[in-house]
Amino acid sequence: MAEQFAALIIVVPLIASLFVPVIGWWKKRLCYPWVVAVLIIPLISSLSILNTVMTTGKFSYRLAGWAPPWGIEYVLDHLSAFVLVIVSFISLMVAIYSKKSVQDNLPEKTVPFYTLFLLLVTGLMGIVITGDVFNLFVFLEISALSCYALIAIGEEGAPMAAFNYIIIGTIGACFYLLGIGYLYIATGSLNMADLANILPPLYDSKVILVAFAFFTVGLAVKAGLFPMHTWLPDAYCTAPSAVSALIAPLMTKVAAYVMIRLMFTVFQPHFSIEIVPVFTILGWLAVMAIVWGGIKALAQTDLKRMLVYVVVAEVGYIVIGVSVANRLGLTGAILHIMNDAVMMACLFLVTGAILYKTGTREIHQLSHLNKKMPFTMAAFTITALSMVGIPPACGFFSKWYLILGTIEAGQWFWAAALLCSSLINAVLFFRVIECAYLKPMEPAYAHDGGETIHEEIQRDEAPFTMLVPIVIMAAGVILLGIFSGKIISSVIQFAVPASF
């Protein structure tokens, strides 16, 4: 049964995306319920896949019935099933959320928007599920292309940001493609499991080294790792709310997933650790990403732009977890893929809701938001605390494992960077919380009469379709923290390659 689910997870959103124009042509307002309804199926199937993987172990699904090195197969192990659940869950939430945002910002473009939305989700899930390096490239391009287009329809400056993203993203994708080419030339195979068998005797070959280098750089570009992050802030910031809420949590995380997959499954961990010094370099880049992202975020007055730089820093977290190359660090990295996806989704959803309701994203204009939008702000606060690393929210636990990993690897500076970053996050988020919850410190409008201050502030909460995903995400932040032990013991510890 689970095998069928594996196929469904790609096919359903794909076919459904073809129907969106048809439905939209008939009745435009049916697009939204259609997309939401369709996205429930991947969520159910991915949960069922995860369940199957947990009980019976990894399985694969041969497409068109051809045996692996010749045909393409989907591989579902703990890691991919886990990321699949994250992707399908967050995309469903963002889809639910998108209703008002799309009605408000893009009334003309509802139909192509939802089509591309589904295609983006298809692409992301394809990347995660496939067991073939070239097939992965194809899905990477599907997600990237829909992402470019969705970003380009954002606010002022979006087309320029999208074009930069296209150029740099294509460099990344092409480097990845080149990496595949080099691997293919040295081994003759494109299947991940097959490659993993063939590669070990070839580890001294220059071709393999170059392939590995291109993979790493290409994926670092896609993941937005410093200093290849230059496309990221503008692109994520100018995109429409519903789009940035989908891509900010997922795109970089999926790229990080591919990085883990290639470095630890296709290549043996000992290659990535002993033969190439790539992890030292990556680790330091990640440190710089954390520091740079933090400093840039501090300089922003726009809430969304601030979050975007936080995304840059968060990529650094995951890459540090990968670069320490030990069991604990990698556990932290995989856990952080999930935690960060949920936290970022929640923060971007909240930002979108605030923009929708108040029309501003400037931090200092957010005063009295706790009265106007109590639930939204409560969700924001919970997630902010999680970003700072306050237990029992989930951010604490991934940070804990990441720090344990760096200690085990003896990388003190990396640990220090992680700790500094939580302090920077504290400054960033408490600044917002102060503005939103407390009386404004400079009474800017107090001069025109004292009574305006005491004016009763009416509750003006975000619409229901926005609020539900926000609240679910915030609850998720707490629950994932509390159950992180369970998640690690039942899923993540099997997702970490056994050779550690």
Add this chain to the structure above:
Amino acid sequence: MLDYVISKYNFWIYIILMMIGLYAMIGKKNLVKKLIGMNIFQSAIILFYVSTGVKAGATVPILSGHGHGHGHEVIEVAKYINPLPHVLMLTAIVVSIATTGVAIATLILIYRKYNTLEEDEILMIRKETGV
């Protein structure tokens, strides 16, 4: 040395092409030139792939003359070039075209807004309008 250079001449060609493309993508100010650079870059990769599938003295992988009646004949692998890179590149070409298409569409959006496709001019306009 010369033998070495000649024996791998396909690599040198594609490496040069790729460097040209990459330079244009990063270094050029004009957005269309960047796009052209992107196409050169992608073409270089396509050339590389296709050249890996070549076998000296082999022909295109179409089994002409092997109709239904001749199915029993032994097929010599060395006589036909490797079909897989071709397949991959068909996909890559399509991807490249699609990317170019999307890129051009954004260029149209940019041109509509700023009336220019020079990066520095656009940055200047954006600075002036205070975005």
Add this chain to the structure above:
Amino acid sequence: MKVIALIAVIMTGTLLIYGAGDMPDWGDPNSPANSYVSPRYILEATEKTATPNIVTAVLADYRSYDTMGETVVVFTAALGCVLMLRKKRNGEGG
């Protein structure tokens, strides 16, 4: 920008030239790429898929999911263009 571009290009170029050292020669029929997976396509494809053109056989059968992806890419690009370029009916033309 030009300096950064030059540095990036030279680094990439060096890496590529370095890697070319261990590459199989041009047209080598015994390179792994030509001898591991692909011979089976040449040997079997006609028989199993009844298509004389092996490239077509691989494209449409063995690796048909790539091809499906490829069509989806085109579809995505087309919709992307529609999304970006479609204007309001009462807009300023185009």
Add this chain to the structure above:
Amino acid sequence: MDVLYSSRPLWAVLVSMIAAFLILATGEKNRNIRESWTIMAAVAKFLIVFSMVPVILQGKVIEYTIVTFYPGLLLQFRIDAFGMLFGVIASSLWIATSFYSIGYVRGLNEHAQTRYFFAFAMCLSSTIGIAFSANLLTFLVFYEILTIATYPLVIHKESKEGIMGGRKYLAYTLTAGCVLLFAIAMIYHMTGTLDFKAGGFMADSGGSSAVLIMLFAMLIFGFGVKAGLMPMHEWLPTAMVAPTPVSALLHAVAVVKAGVFGCLRVILFVFGPGLLHDLGVWLIMAYIASFTIVVAGFLALGQDHLKRRLAFSTINNLAMIILGAALLTKSSMTGGIIHMANHAFMKITLFFCAGALHVKAHKDYVSQLDGIGRQMPLTMGAFAIAAIGLSGIPPMSGFISKWFLCLGALEANQIIFLFVFMTSAMLDVAFFFPIIYNSFFKKPLDDVTPHFDEAPMFMVIPLVITALLSIVFGIVPDAFFRFFSMTSLAVQNILGVG
């Protein structure tokens, strides 16, 4: 040691957390229902905690595992005598504070009362969590929750001062949290366990002495910030802008005590007396604490703002507790641990009095208190009792702790610390007695009502009770809450193994 598995510790923590959300749900419109949640939770919590005391006194340990993350890495409650002591202090004083808070916020018609009671309840949950933690990880989790739960209370006034105080508070405590996180991760890496063990577990970690000293310094820094150990005390007087019940809770019961409790856990249950003696850091620790005691005493003299004066007195007393532990002798430990309880009761009385003065007479400064004793005899009487107690004069409970501390200094053959305790007692007298004298014997100021006119009963009754209790504990140290038995048991455990 017998282990009893029971979910009571969990309920003790959860009860106020549940109440916090009920408070939030009830909101401003039904104030009486909202306040009844607070009271009910306070009483329920105390009963749950207190019901476990007999078990602990039998020498048993109560354990409850919440979740296991990894082998050796789990959230777990384990109540030993030392934790029980802190738990009883916190939960019993919460009842007093709850009543008092109601009187206070209603008396002043404070804004954002729901948030206030919510944060208060969360604070208590995390404090009990800290008290019952079985290992450093659990401790850290609740410690961080406490940090955040206290923040809304510190900034409660939302004035510029309040916000700045809040920022300073966060800057200090979150930095400390980071350092702690790192140190704890380090310890886990070295030993594979984080469980508190009477007498310490770091001795067999195999780390070099440099690493151990560094870790010790980091842990003490991390907990010392909350405990107001100099030079990390800066935030504490600044945080005085908070409403008085908050200061009372902050300074006497929950937050700073959590810091001290943490320091003691580190000294006695992580590193252990034996190891600290070998490393020689106990002496440095003792000097830092002595420095804090003396300097804080002098700084207190210079404060006119009553609450700031009390804050420095708090810093002084907390350092005394830490010094007691750092001297590593039987009597000094006993003195230090019992002083946690005694100081709590006395200091909360003092803050309650300061709050009553603020609500009723709108007086915040020491210089305004002339003759106030005639208007508010009960309040000032309680103040006098607590102040005398803190100075270490018999028969108040402060005497007991000072006695043991001085004995400890002698046992450790460090006469200098005896002088430190003496100086501190002298300074206590110097900064408390003028207040008592002025309020009762000086000619009343113009704005003082010359006849009996007390603060609301909601406020007076709790402060009188806590004052009386501090006399009772002076005469019968083991009364009601069995603090003395628990202290001796804890000390026995520590020394029995170490």
